[in-house]
Amino acid sequence: MKLKQLVVAGMLCSSASLANAASSNSEFVVEDIRVEGLQRVALGAALTYIPVQKGDEVNAFRITQLIRSLYSSTHFENIQVMRDGNVLVIKVAERPTISNIIFEGNDDIKDEQLQESLDGSNIRVGEPLDKTVLTSIENGLKDFFYSIGKYNADVTAIITPLPRNRVDLKLLFEEGDAASIKQINIVGNELFSDQELLEDFELQFNTAWYDFLSETRYQQQTLQGDMETLTNFYMDRGYLRFNVDSTQVAMTPEKDGIYISLNVSEGEQYTISDVELVGEMLGHEKYIERVLPLTPGELYNQATVTYTEEFISKYLGRFGYAYPTVTTVPEINDEDKTVKLTLRVDPGKRIYVRRINFNGNTITADEVLRQNVVQMEGTWLSNDLLETSKNSMSRLTYMEDVEFETVRIPGKDDQVDVQFKVKEQPSGSFNAGISYGDQTKLGLQAGIQQDNFLGTGKRIGINVSTVSYQRSAQLSYTDPFFTIDGISLGGTVSFSEFDGSSFNVIQYNSKRWSVGANIGYPIDEFNRINFGLTYSDVELSNRGYYEQTNLFYRQFTDEQNPDAPISYTSLQSSVSWSRSTLNRGLFPTAGSSQRASFTITTPNSDVNYFKTIYDGRFYFPLTRDTRWSVLTKVRLGYGNGYGDVNGNDQILPFTENFTAGGADTLRGFENNTVGPRGIIRQSGGNSVTLPDGTVIPGDPSGDSYQLSRRSLGGNAMALGSLELITPTPFIEEDSSNSVRTSLFVDVGNVWDTEFDYDEYLQLDRSGGDELLDYSDWTLFRSSAGISVQWVSPMGPMVFSFSRALKEREGDDAKFFTFNIGQTF
Structure with a gap:
């Protein structure tokens, strides 16, 4: 928003300067172009952003385009356009170059993580500083601290001018102490006690001094996970209509304590009335039906439903169908409190491995790693074989970490490349x-x-x-x-x-x-x-x-x-x-x-x-x-x-x-x-x-x-x-x-x-x-x-x-x- 305001102000200022210089005649033919104020940016580089050449006729609209084009280069923080006879004069003030970036007072965020965040806003040593984005960076970092319960945190960007239009950028952090959870209340639960429901929560309060694994510091993301845990607790016991109606998070005046209240509706238990498999099972229907853990007459269990979906997906993945879609559609009957489950299976296309590549191995030869890979090129993709290959390489004493990913080949919907990324360690x-x-x-x-x-x-x-x-x-x-x-x-x-x-x-x-x-x-x-x-x-x-x-x-x-x-x-x-x-x-x-x-x-x-x-x-x-x-x-x-x-x-x-x-x-x-x-x-x-x-x-x-x-x-x-x-x-x-x-x-x-x-x-x-x-x-x-x-x-x-x-x-x-x- 500030950038837009600065551009508009610059355009208005430049248009006024041009109008004053041109008097009643605002259009003229450019005989020459003069750019003043350049220090770091070469004249040739600046001229590439000026959409006007000698012999062109300019007016207020063309000047507006010129100013926008120069601002888009990200090299300038102020631009003025003036007329000196038939010479177009452009006065610029370059953005200062970042000479050094200093982080001070940050304990919860590493310097490397902060620099990665700044890289996304193109703020790095040697680059011009866009002051308009500093406020958004300050606010973004504050939001991060708020999300982990540090409501007294503050972030200040300090710019120190240096000779030759350079600046030092210091980000000063005042993190403060994290707000601890004073109490978690669950309202509306009649079937289970607070103690039973809170037992699996990651967020805790009033823990014993020796329970050093407990998390008593409020974190918004962790609360979301605990709410999902609470929902799963009920859904795994048949309470299909369970819902967390609302959440209240209250803070003490000193911002050092948090009170959390969760309002819930438990509902009633539902029983599975029928389980139906539809779709293409590639001839494996009998096996899948025989091992299916969902049984009519039993209580609905969300964990079992999720496991069933994952099992069918992994099973089909053994035969090259690496991207199947398994969806469970429930048909709820609120009158008799039953639910019919329809499992829709779409195996997709069989996927083949075109090439297996290795990245990160600076010492170990590819063929040595390939000896531990049981997935073969040219055959269909098997997730089991890839996991086996990963585990085999991970157990090598000269491998610290091994990961893999499958990369789809553009224009080929049935082929992938497998990329193994390894991190070596002294052997x-x-x-x-x-x-x-x-x-x-x-x-x-x-x-x-x-x-x-x-x-x-x-x-x-x-x-x-x-x-x-x-x-x-x-x-x-x-x-x-x-x-x-x-x-x-x-x-x-x-x-x-x-x-x-x-x-x-x-x-x-x-x-x-x-x-x-x-x-x-x-x-x-x-x-x-x-x-x-x-x-x-x-x-x-x-x-x-x-x-x-x-x-x-x-x-x-x-x-x-x-x-x-x-x-x-x-x-x-x-x-x-x-x-x-x-x-x-x-x-x-x-x-x-x-x-x-x-x-x-x-x-x-x-x-x-x-x-x-x-x-x-x-x-x-x-x-x-x-x-x-x-x-x-x-x-x-x-x-x-x-x-x-x-x-x-x-x-x-x-x-x-x-x-x-x-x-x-x-x-x-x-x-x-x-x-x-x-x-x-x-x-x-x-x-x-x-x-x-x-x-x-x-x-x-x-x-x-x-x-x-x-x-x-x-x-x-x-x-x-x-x-x-x-x-x-x-x-x-x-x-x-x-x-x-x-x-x-x-x-x-x-x-x-x-x-x-x-x-x-x-x-x-x-x-x-x-x-x-x-x-x-x-x-x-x-x-x-x-x-x-x-x-x-x-x-x-x-x-x-x-x-x-x-x-x-x-x-x-x-x-x-x-x-x-x-x-x-």
């Missing part, structure tokens, strides 16, 4: 330097781990590391799409030197060489089965003499040199099953991940044993955006020996024992310290040595024992965890996928099913802690705390603050733990 890491952990201490490491090598989707790892307890080198390779139908192939070669005493377990040193290969087969989009074969060569030295390990050492020890290193080889075959329905590969918030594996050494190995492990993670979102979620974790394991070798009954090698404690298992306890501890048995000294050198053991009742400070681990394990995943405070939403905060409770135990507690009851304890029954699985530990996980440029970091809730004698509780460069 690996390069580590070189120094790391430190409270358990690993000072360590040097170097390596490359890449889940998407050169954008091919292949996983390659070359890692060399040295920490306080281990030196290792490993080369690994996996091609997840070795064949076009998703069969994977991989292999590893590794070497490690391990010092158990520095790993918080019993004393021993080991050297291990291993080489292995694995192949995987997809069962369906969620399930996969893998087979592996690994050859290992292990050497053990610097042994500690513990009751539990002596049984294992005995079958390899040279009696002439009992302290000499021992070595053994094994060929391990394995089979594993995995299932994943996670919504993301990294930091998921919905779905589940399960893995079960069984490993057994072949009978020709030096050691015969088996191990089975189950890992399960289940995510339950609490909010629609899944930023609040509950995670439950379960890990179970069991292993043992089988058969005998050279007359020795086989047991699980203690190097394969399960351990617990630390960031990966039981937080709140020192790493690998939970579970059975080594028993050092000391003879009573009453043995007898015969002349031939044979030693006859004495009475064992005189023996004593002492427990080591180190854990031995066990052949059985049960661990569980319950976590509440919350948004991380002070973290931008864009970074939420790389930082995670959770409140947790951990519980679990490691035990030895072969341990004979009664054997040690009669022995004296020579010192240290009291012996526990290490075969008792009920001796669980538990802890609670808060954990922060961050995928940093240095690699994954885990920080945990926890407190042991249940501990046993000899346990080493730990309040704070952290690790750098260790996966989690």
Whole structure:
């Protein structure tokens, strides 16, 4: 409106100037055109908006057209047209150029959102400032604050002139506090209480202090959603004539409180009298009728009606009819309170996919993403196949977000293009330097781990590391799409030197060489089965003499040199099953991940044993955006020996024992310290040595024992965890996928099913802690705390603050733990 007033005023002013200059003769032939006042706009650019040339005859009407044309260029805020003899003189004042845009005081709206709003009005740095739109922008932003309950909010645009016709534009925000809801009243409800009706409302009042998920701040949009929720509550219970007659929102004089009243008419319940399907069902009438959830004689239920419409639409979408129309027409009989439902089905045309495109993948090759797409080009469009493809790509560890849309092709009513829009995230890491952990201490490491090598989707790892307890080198390779139908192939070669005493377990040193290969087969989009074969060569030295390990050492020890290193080889075959329905590969918030594996050494190995492990993670979102979620974790394991070798009954090698404690298992306890501890048995000294050198053991009742400070681990394990995943405070939403905060409770135990507690009851304890029954699985530990996980440029970091809730004698509780460069 202001722009129109300015144009009219300019035209009147210019016409008056022209009339005064031309005296009684207002028409003349233009001999020349002179434009004055130009600074930033080039003369040539200005002349393109002047619909008058030399030799043209001008009058008041032509001058009006000229002024309108110049204003349409958006470069000028004032225009005057004058006559100097037969020269047409145009004096202009350019709009100032925006040098800088500053937002101050905005907390609820991000700068990026504000700039997007200004872009729509062509207000950006480097562009001319149209002052006529500033008032509408101020009012629009105020309306936004009013809609979220901030009725004391104010927005002021401040323009600061600068040299060379430039200005600084500052938008000053005074948001104030949001008005809280004091009370919500429902008037006219007789069938249901206010408490029942308000239970599902998003807007709440008088909530408990600990109910931090409730929304007590008034928002107009949220109220509209709650009114729809109220309507659905009645419609889902057969009250077909329910209506919200009116809504009153009253504000306190201080504008800090809101009172809401909803006046309703409940009506009576209606029963379904008949359900009729009409239209083209493409030969699927019998199936649709058989599974139709709407049944005559039942109460009308709006949710069931909506579900039925969606079900038919999705079902037809499987066969390429991507845009069906399913409409339910109710015929209401108010006399007998019944309703006849007629479902009109129009499948439309079968839609075919012309092309599948990918956007946003700057590293990953298109063909890698296409390997995860089960929707084929040239075939009919299936919404199920598109959703399956999206989920498959989302579970890739190098994909942060995946979305898709179908784009109709102009002039083709039966073809679409599918556009997948992906957002990548770091797929690996390069580590070189120094790391430190409270358990690993000072360590040097170097390596490359890449889940998407050169954008091919292949996983390659070359890692060399040295920490306080281990030196290792490993080369690994996996091609997840070795064949076009998703069969994977991989292999590893590794070497490690391990010092158990520095790993918080019993004393021993080991050297291990291993080489292995694995192949995987997809069962369906969620399930996969893998087979592996690994050859290992292990050497053990610097042994500690513990009751539990002596049984294992005995079958390899040279009696002439009992302290000499021992070595053994094994060929391990394995089979594993995995299932994943996670919504993301990294930091998921919905779905589940399960893995079960069984490993057994072949009978020709030096050691015969088996191990089975189950890992399960289940995510339950609490909010629609899944930023609040509950995670439950379960890990179970069991292993043992089988058969005998050279007359020795086989047991699980203690190097394969399960351990617990630390960031990966039981937080709140020192790493690998939970579970059975080594028993050092000391003879009573009453043995007898015969002349031939044979030693006859004495009475064992005189023996004593002492427990080591180190854990031995066990052949059985049960661990569980319950976590509440919350948004991380002070973290931008864009970074939420790389930082995670959770409140947790951990519980679990490691035990030895072969341990004979009664054997040690009669022995004296020579010192240290009291012996526990290490075969008792009920001796669980538990802890609670808060954990922060961050995928940093240095690699994954885990920080945990926890407190042991249940501990046993000899346990080493730990309040704070952290690790750098260790996966989690």
